[in-house]
Amino acid sequence: MMWHSSPFVLGGTAHAHLKVQGLSAGYGAFLVLRDLTLEVKPGLTVILGPNGAGKTTLLKALSGLIPRSGEVQLNGEALPKKTSDIVKGGMALVPEGRQLFPQMTVTENLELGGWLVAKAERARRLEQAFNDFPKLRERAQQLAGTMSGGEQQMVAVARAMMSAPRLLMLDEPSLGLAPRMVDELLAITRRIADAGTTVLMVEQNVKKALAVADRGYVLERGTLVASGPAALLTRSSVIREAYLGAGAAVPTAKAA
Numbered sequence: 001m002m003w004h005s006s007p008f009v010l011g012g013t014a015h016a017h018l019k020v021q022g023l024s025a026g027y028g029a030f031l032v033l034r035d036l037t038l039e040v041k042p043g044l045t046v047i048l049g050p051n052g053a054g055k056t057t058l059l060k061a062l063s064g065l066i067p068r069s070g071e072v073q074l075n076g077e078a079l080p081k082k083t084s085d086i087v088k089g090g091m092a093l094v095p096e097g098r099q100l101f102p103q104m105t106v107t108e109n110l111e112l113g114g115w116l117v118a119k120a121e122r123a124r125r126l127e128q129a130f131n132d133f134p135k136l137r138e139r140a141q142q143l144a145g146t147m148s149g150g151e152q153q154m155v156a157v158a159r160a161m162m163s164a165p166r167l168l169m170l171d172e173p174s175l176g177l178a179p180r181m182v183d184e185l186l187a188i189t190r191r192i193a194d195a196g197t198t199v200l201m202v203e204q205n206v207k208k209a210l211a212v213a214d215r216g217y218v219l220e221r222g223t224l225v226a227s228g229p230a231a232l233l234t235r236s237s238v239i240r241e242a243y244l245g246a247g248a249a250v251p252t253a254k255a256a
């Protein structure tokens with residue numbers, strides 16, 4: 001298959017391990033996350049949960065975009081509070097909605113992902129990004145705003161990989177994509193995890209996300225209600241009743 005032909009050389013091989021203990025975060029006086037304790041081990045971890053559960057808030061708190069309290073350690077070291085220091089420490093976020101610069105080309109968008117490194121290294125990483133995402137090489141000079149949703153999401157992931165992260169966070173990468181693109185995006189995230197970059201992904205596509213993930217957490221109203229290996233979560237009553245039950249039909253679901 002095509003996505004096995006080019007290994008992800010960008011990204012860390014440090015097997016980043018994030019430990020979160022007693023994390024609380026919110027907006028002003030409004031606390032969304034209360035006392036969360038979780039671990040993001042090497043591999044692919046997925047965060048599931050209904051709308052408004054606090055999934056995006058968790059990624060924002062870990063990226064330094066909103067204040068947090070509690071302890072967060074990346075490979076045994078306290079995670080800095082400032083976003084730029086967190087990026088330097090090897091964590092990158094692909095936000096919901098991609099947030100590309102629509103009037104800039106694919107190449108220009110990717111180069112922005114390598115803004116922290118010197119020009120020669122940036123050029124080397126761009127070349128590697130095009131090896132990792134061959135579809136983007138064909139579109140190097142296309143304006144990002146004129147691409148399809150799936151292509152734009154690919155640019156957003158590639159841009160994050162330009163910072164060669166040890167830990168990549170993705171907020172609902174499959175949102176609004178056609179089923180085939182969802183599969184391709186999830187396969188890419190799996191490949192990134194297999195190549196050594198730890199991945200933490202928020203997904204609403206529960207069945208497909210659990211099929212590619214190693215582990216998962218279920219967040220409801222700002223607290224964790226279930227966690228475990230993906231294969232066990234798929235069979236758990238919390239997941240089956242809330243997300244995979246007969247009432248909540250998953251259109252793309254096939255018997256596993």
Ligand SMILES: Nc1ncnc2c1ncn2[C@@H]1O[C@H](COP(=O)(O)OP(=O)(O)OP(=O)(O)O)[C@@H](O)[C@H]1O
Pocket residue numbers: 027030032049050051052053054055056057058
């Ligand atoms: N900028 C903000 N200011 C105030 N409240 C916010 C802000 N952003 C989110 N919230 C609130 O925080 C809570 C959690 O939102 P969050 O976006 O983290 O949920 P989510 O699990 O990612 O949901 P979704 O799947 O809908 O994106 C919600 O009640 C939301 O209204």
